[in-house]
Amino acid sequence: MNILITGSSRGIGAAALKLLCSARHNVVGHSTRGDAGLIGADLTLPDAPRPLWDAALNRLGGRIDVLVNNAGIYESVADDAHDDEWHAAWARTMTINLQASADLCRLAIQHFRSREGGGRIVNIASRAAYRGDSPMHWHYAASKAGMIGMTKSIARGYAGEGILAFAVCPGFTVSEMTEDYLTGRGGAQILADIPLGRVATPDEIGETIRWLATDAPASATGAVIDVNGASYVR
Numbered sequence: 758m759n760i761l762i763t764g765s766s767r768g769i770g771a772a773a774l775k776l777l778c779s780a781r782h783n784v785v786g787h788s789t790r791g792d793a794g795l796i797g798a799d800l801t802l803p804d805a806p807r808p809l810w811d812a813a814l815n816r817l818g819g820r821i822d823v824l825v826n827n828a829g830i831y832e833s834v835a836d837d838a839h840d841d842e843w844h845a846a847w848a849r850t851m852t853i854n855l856q857a858s859a860d861l862c863r864l865a866i867q868h869f870r871s872r873e874g875g876g877r878i879v880n881i882a883s884r885a886a887y888r889g890d891s892p893m894h895w896h897y898a899a900s901k902a903g904m905i906g907m908t909k910s911i912a913r914g915y916a917g918e919g920i921l922a923f924a925v926c927p928g929f930t931v932s933e934m935t936e937d938y939l940t941g942r943g944g945a946q947i948l949a950d951i952p953l954g955r956v957a958t959p960d961e962i963g964e965t966i967r968w969l970a971t972d973a974p975a976s977a978t979g980a981v982i983d984v985n986g987a988s989y990v991r
Contacts, residue, residue, distance in 0.1 A: 758971060759817040761810070763787045763861065764828030766795060769881065769930060772963030773825060773970075780967065785813045787828065800828055800853045806860035814868070822874075823970045824865040826858040826904075827881045833893035847896045854900035859907055866911070866920055875919020879969045880908045881962075882981070884928045884989040901926075905981060912979030921978040923969040928985025929956045953986030 760777055764770040765786030777784045787809060791797020796816070798809035814821055830853050834846035862878055869876035885894070886901035904924065911922035929947050948954065965984050973980070983989065 758782045758822040759820050760784045760823040760825065760970060761787070761813040761817070761821055761861075762825040762827055763800070763809070763857075766792060769927065769959045769962045769966070770825075770827040772959035773827065773966040776960070776963045776967045777970065780971070782971065783817055785816050787813075800857040801849060803852065803856070806857050807864065810861060810864045810868075820872070821865065821868060821876070823877045823879065824861055825879045825881070825966055825970060826861055827966075828857065829854045829881065829900075831894070831897055833891075834896065836892055836895070850896040850900050851903075854897070855903045855907070858904060862907065862911060862922075866915060869915075869920050870918060875921065877970055878908070878911060878920070878922045879966055880904050880922070880924045881966070882908070882924045882926050884926050884983065884985045886926060887991060888989040908981070909979050916975075916978050919975075921973075921975055923973060923978065924981045925962060925965050925969065926981055926983045926985065926989075927957055927962050928983075928988045930962060931956045931958055951986040951988045953988075955986065957984055957986060 760782050762770055762774050762784060765774040766788035774784050774786045786795040787798055788795040789797065789799050796809055796812045798805045830850060832846060832850060834843055858880060865876060865878055882904045883901040885898040886905045890898040908922045908924040947956065962984055965982055969982065
C-alpha cells in the first residue's frame with residue numbers, strides 16, 4: 758500500500774511510519790520542516806495541505822491508498838487569558854488539529870473516488886474527545902471531538918464507495934516530550950489515573966494505526982479504538 762502519515766518526525770507518527778515500512782508498504786512522512794526525507798509543510802498555514810498532498814502523491818507515483826492524520830499540537834491557554842491570546846490559541850489548535858486534517862481527508866476522498874479500489878483514512882484523536890481535558894485545554898479537547906465527528910461522517914458517507922475511516926484515541930503516551938514530566942512530580946498523578954499502571958508506548962499506538970491502515974475489516978469502518986490503559990472507557 759501507498760501511505761501518507763502526517764506528523765511523523767517523532768513519537769506516535771515515527772513509530773507508525775517505522776512499523777508500516779517494516780511491513781514493506783510504501784510510506785511517505787511529513788514534518789513541519791521536512792527533515793530526514795520527510796515532506797515539509799507548516800500546517801498552521803491554511804494553504805499547506807494541498808501542496809503536502811500533491812508532494813506525497815508525486816513521491817508515491819500518483820497513487821495514495823491510506824491517509825494517516827497524526828499531526829497535532831497540545832498547547833495550553835488559560836481561561837482568563839486576554840481575548841487576543843485566547844482566540845489565537847483556539848485558531849492555531851483548530852487549524853492544525855482539525856482543519857488541516859479535514860482538508861487532507863477531503864483531498865484523499867477526491868483521490869479515492871477518482872480511481873477504483875477506494876481507500877482508508879486513519880485519524881489520530883485523543884481520549885480527550887470523550888472525557889475532556891484540563892481547564893487549560895478546552896480547545897484541544899474540542900479539536901479532537903471534532904475529529905471524531907468528522908471520522909464518523911466520512912465512514913457513513915463513503916463506505917458504499919469502498920472509502921473507510923477509523924480513529925484512534927490514545928491517552929497519555931510516553932515520548933521525548935513527556936519523559937521528563939513522567940519522571941517528575943506529574944508522573945505519579947498520571948499513573949494513578951491509569952488502571953494498567955503505565956502509559957502507552959508509541960509502538961502500541963503505532964501498531965493500532967498499522968492494523969487500521971492495512972488489516973482492519975471493512976465492516977469496522979467508523980470504529981474508534983481506545984488505547985489508554987483503561988484510563989477512559991466507553
